[in-house]
Each structure stands twice: as structure tokens, then as C-alpha cells.
Amino acid sequence: MIPPFIDLSVHHKPGGLSDRIAFGFTKALRWCADTFFAERYGHRAVVLETVAAVPGMVGATINHLACLRRMCDDKGWIKTLMDEAENERMHLMTFIEISKPTLFERAVIMGVQWVFYLFFFGLYLVSPKTAHRVVGYFEEEAVISYTHYLAEIDQGRSANVPAPAIAKRYWGLPDNAMLRDVVLVVRADEAHHRDVNHGFANELAGLPVAEPAACPPHHALEPNWKKAA
Ligand SMILES: [Fe+2]
Numbered sequence: 001m002i003p004p005f006i007d008l009s010v011h012h013k014p015g016g017l018s019d020r021i022a023f024g025f026t027k028a029l030r031w032c033a034d035t036f037f038a039e040r041y042g043h044r045a046v047v048l049e050t051v052a053a054v055p056g057m058v059g060a061t062i063n064h065l066a067c068l069r070r071m072c073d074d075k076g077w078i079k080t081l082m083d084e085a086e087n088e089r090m091h092l093m094t095f096i097e098i099s100k101p102t103l104f105e106r107a108v109i110m111g112v113q114w115v116f117y118l119f120f121f122g123l124y125l126v127s128p129k130t131a132h133r134v135v136g137y138f139e140e141e142a143v144i145s146y147t148h149y150l151a152e153i154d155q156g157r158s159a160n161v162p163a164p165a166i167a168k169r170y171w172g173l174p175d176n177a178m179l180r181d182v183v184l185v186v187r188a189d190e191a192h193h194r195d196v197n198h199g200f201a202n203e204l205a206g207l208p209v210a211e212p213a214a215c216p217p218h219h220a221l222e223p224n225w226k227k228a229a
């Protein structure tokens with residue numbers, strides 16, 4: 001499977017105070033991640049995907065509740081955000097097969113989840129536009145990080161191991177797929193999230209919304225309860 005073409009150079013130029021806060025916050029977190037992980041891309045992916053899977057579910061929850069209260073249509077936002085959360089969780093389930101987090105990293109994940117979930121929930125209530133812009137900028141950084149990961153693999157600093165079975169099923173990759181193929185489809189997912197979230201922020205700001213980068217096809221995994229029936 002050839003991953004969809006993605007434009008690596010997409011960057012939303014911060015256009016106001018809300019954008020500048022979102023961009024500054026993202027750059028501060030990028031610095032923390034670079035300092036903490038350096039070139040350990042497998043560990044970086046596992047820890048950061050536990051964070052990346054939070055905003056979609058928060059956005060979906062808050063929009064769901066708002067639509068119930070206002071008895072209005074969601075214009076497809078809730079499903080899009082839930083799909084994003086599931087997709088990020090599948091990134092996590094894939095990379096956990098490649099790198100196992102250390103005990104310290106597991107402790108960091110638990111602490112960060114509490115802080116980030118509450119922070120992002122509060123931010124989304126106060127300014128959904130800023131919240132989606134933050135995610136758009138996070139995803140710009142994710143595209144850059146996975147591009148670095150590809151370079152690490154291509155230059156032999158990270159082993160190009162066989163793709164985990166879960167990744168082959170989820171993205172419909174061939175039997176002989178390797179880690180490099182997985183990173184390519186994950187990066188395409190991140191580019192899609194990047195454009196969708198900048199698009200949502202633009203829509204809330206009354207700005208033009210561009211067509212998002214195409215998303216690679218995903219195959220939902222059969223639920224265990226169905227298998228048992
Ligand atoms: Fe991700």
C-alpha cells in the first residue's frame with residue numbers, strides 16, 4: 001500500500017493572540033520532549049501517543065454534550081474527533097510493540113495524563129478555537145518527528161524491524177511490511193489530524209478551511225465480544 005501524498009511543509013502562521021498562545025505552548029512542549037527523549041524515537045512515540053489520543057476524546061465529549069443541550073447537529077465533528085482518538089490509540093498500540101516504556105516513563109505517562117486531560121478539558125470549554133489550534137500545532141510537530149524517525153531508520157540508527165501484526169491488520173499493510181512502512185502511514189495520519197484540527201480552528205475563527213490531507217485507510221479491529229459470540 002502506498003501511503004497518500006502529504007505536504008510536509010504545511011504550517012499555519014499564528015494570526016492572533018489565541019494562535020500565538022497555541023504556538024508558544026506547543027514549542028515549549030516540543031523543547032521538553034526533545035530534552036527528555038533526544039533521539040529515542042520509539043520511546044518518544046509511545047509516550048507522546050498516550051498524550052495525542054486525549055484531545056480527540058475531550059473534543060468529542062464536549063461537542064456531544066453541547067449538541068445534546070442545544071439539540072443541534074454536530075456537522076460530523078463528533079465522529080471525526082472520536083476517529084482521531086481511536087487512530088492515536090492505534091499508534092500507541094503499534095509502537096508499544098516496538099519500544100517498551102521504562103518504569104520512569106510509565107510514571108511520567110500517569111502524571112502527564114492527569115494534568116493534560118484536565119488542562120485540555122478546561123481549555124476546550126474556554127476556547128475550542130485555541131484547543132483545536134493547539135492540536136493543529138502538535139500535529140505539525142508530530143509530522144516533523146516522524147520525518148526524523150524515518151531518517152533514523154534510513155541511516156541505520158534505528159533498526160527497520162518487521163511491522164507489528166496489529167499495524168499490518170489496521171492499515172492493511174502487506175505481510176512483508178517493515179517499521180519504515182508503518183512510520184509512513186502514521187505520519188500520513190498525523191498530517192490528516194494536523195489539517196483537520198487547523199480546519200476546525202479556522203472554522204471557529206471564521207477563516208477559510210482548506211481540504212485536509214488524505215487519511216490512509218483504517219480497518220477496524222473485530223471486537224473481542226463479537227469473536228466470543
Ligand atoms: Fe499519533
Ligand SMILES: [Fe+2]
Binds near residue numbers: 052088189
Ligand atoms: Fe496525531
